[in-house]
Amino acid sequence: MSGVWIEAGVKVAVLMGLLLTGAAYLTWVERKVSGFIQARIGPNRVGPLGLLQPLADGLKGFFKEDITPKYAYRPLFLLAPALAFVPSLAVFAVIPFGDRLPILGRVISLRVADPNIGILFVFALASMQVYGVAFAGWSSNNKYALMGGLRASAQMISYELAMGFSVVGVLMITGSLRLSEIVFHQQGLFHWNLFIQPIGFVIFLVAGFAEANRLPFDLPEAETELVAGYHTEYSSMKFAMFPLSEYFHMMAISALTVILFFGGWQVPGLRAAGLAPLAVSILELAAMGLKMGFFLFLFIWVRWTLPRFRYDHLMTMGWKILLPLSLVNVFWSGIGILMGWF
Amino acid sequence: MEGYAAVLIFVIVGFAFAFGTFFISWVVHPHNPNPTKLSPYECGIEATTQPRDRYSIRYYLIAVLFVIFEVETIFLFPWAVKYQQLGLFGFVEMTVFIGILVVGYIYCWKKGALEWV
Numbered sequence: 392m393s394g395v396w397i398e399a400g401v402k403v404a405v406l407m408g409l410l411l412t413g414a415a416y417l418t419w420v421e422r423k424v425s426g427f428i429q430a431r432i433g434p435n436r437v438g439p440l441g442l443l444q445p446l447a448d449g450l451k452g453f454f455k456e457d458i459t460p461k462y463a464y465r466p467l468f469l470l471a472p473a474l475a476f477v478p479s480l481a482v483f484a485v486i487p488f489g490d491r492l493p494i495l496g497r498v499i500s501l502r503v504a505d506p507n508i509g510i511l512f513v514f515a516l517a518s519m520q521v522y523g524v525a526f527a528g529w530s531s532n533n534k535y536a537l538m539g540g541l542r543a544s545a546q547m548i549s550y551e552l553a554m555g556f557s558v559v560g561v562l563m564i565t566g567s568l569r570l571s572e573i574v575f576h577q578q579g580l581f582h583w584n585l586f587i588q589p590i591g592f593v594i595f596l597v598a599g600f601a602e603a604n605r606l607p608f609d610l611p612e613a614e615t616e617l618v619a620g621y622h623t624e625y626s627s628m629k630f631a632m633f634p635l636s637e638y639f640h641m642m643a644i645s646a647l648t649v650i651l652f653f654g655g656w657q658v659p660g661l662r663a664a665g666l667a668p669l670a671v672s673i674l675e676l677a678a679m680g681l682k683m684g685f686f687l688f689l690f691i692w693v694r695w696t697l698p699r700f701r702y703d704h705l706m707t708m709g710w711k712i713l714l715p716l717s718l719v720n721v722f723w724s725g726i727g728i729l730m731g732w733f
Numbered sequence: 734m735e736g737y738a739a740v741l742i743f744v745i746v747g748f749a750f751a752f753g754t755f756f757i758s759w760v761v762h763p764h765n766p767n768p769t770k771l772s773p774y775e776c777g778i779e780a781t782t783q784p785r786d787r788y789s790i791r792y793y794l795i796a797v798l799f800v801i802f803e804v805e806t807i808f809l810f811p812w813a814v815k816y817q818q819l820g821l822f823g824f825v826e827m828t829v830f831i832g833i834l835v836v837g838y839i840y841c842w843k844k845g846a847l848e849w850v
Contacts, residue, residue: 396738396742399738399739399742400742402739403739403742403743403746407746407750452758453754453757453758453761453762454758454761454762454763455758455762456762456763456764456765457755457758457759457762458766458770458771459771460771460772460773460774461768461771461772461773462773462784469755472751472755473747473748473751473752473755476747476750476751477744477747477748477751480743480747480750481740481743481744481747483743484739484740484743485740503739503740503743504737504738504739504740506737506740510810511810512740514806518803531773532773532784532785533773533774533775533784534780534782534784534786535774536784537784537785537788538788541788541792544792544796545791545792545795545796548795548796548799548803549795549799551799551803552799552802552803552806555803555806555809556806556809559806559809559810559813560813562810562813562814563813563816563817566814566815566816566817567814568810568814618774618776623774624773624774627758627762628754628755628757628758629755629758631754632751632754702849703848703849706795706847706849707847707849710798710847711842711847714802714838715838718831718835721809721813721831722828722831725816725824725827725828726824728816728817729820729821729824
């Protein structure tokens, strides 16, 4: 029993380290890519190519004065950033990054946990995220924060529906909620769910952008009308938790898109090539990283390509287009499986 | 339940990280508040209205509709997992179930619950 706890502890520590570094450097990548798209240079002062910029930003966060406004409700004001941060982190507990890594005479499975309700757990945590945002907006006792919090909660719950329905098709084909089984079900390029469930994929990705509050759906923090939305009154490291959770959210959505629709860590034909098991594992991890990297890049790319939605358009799209479309997709998948097309 | 031990560790580590960060920041950051700094943010002027003003009824409507459809999602998940064993029976059953909800959905749409102006 203690061995299980130690192995889980080590995995959690490694993954935490990777995620925090990843999120920090994602800010650097985002600023560099933004710079490139806008014909600027981007961060280039701290370290070579500005590579130490995330570190400097983090340190600066610690040393900034942390202001709690006079009328704020203190317990929730303190709890809200943690509540936004923890669910976005805990999602990674069930995300499989690879199959098995045979190293040092042991076989390590490349996932922290693999519960049989994987995807349901992910959706449960995504719902928890709303609390952090809603509490942050309400407890600040500032009208911009409150409006931002309300908008964010309404947006997140609306798109969560479409997101939930969009994966039902994948679940029907796979017959399992376990994320690693969903990956194993997509062996070979043309068995990727992308080709079987194209509508589901598009809905999932669009809803993912809205769930992560990323442009073109960043209305909760629409600067021109709401100052900074639900985190208007936050400063120092309490503020830092919100962008951090947003970056975790982006990584989680990318990982889930890859797992649900792009065959996860699998590379078509790699297993048949007859390489050493260790080499296969490492290549598969790299493939997972590359596929995730593509979607992370897409997040940044879209940010500088599309203008922000109007709030009523956002709601119309969520409730009147994506929701019926995802229901039709479920119906269509049902017919397809009965007919034996998939 | 063994698989959930790691999830529990993750959640505990997450909270510890968040509150640890707040604590370290609280130790090292300067503390010199003044009344202006502590006032609610309002573009440089004094706030004239209460922040907790009345807000649009639509947020409640969205929340109520969300609960209905989210419960539907929860019903769909186990059905989707067992779909291939259920076959035509499962398909017809779920068509009836979703059909009832779709009638409700169309009613909401006609009543204007999904309009946002």
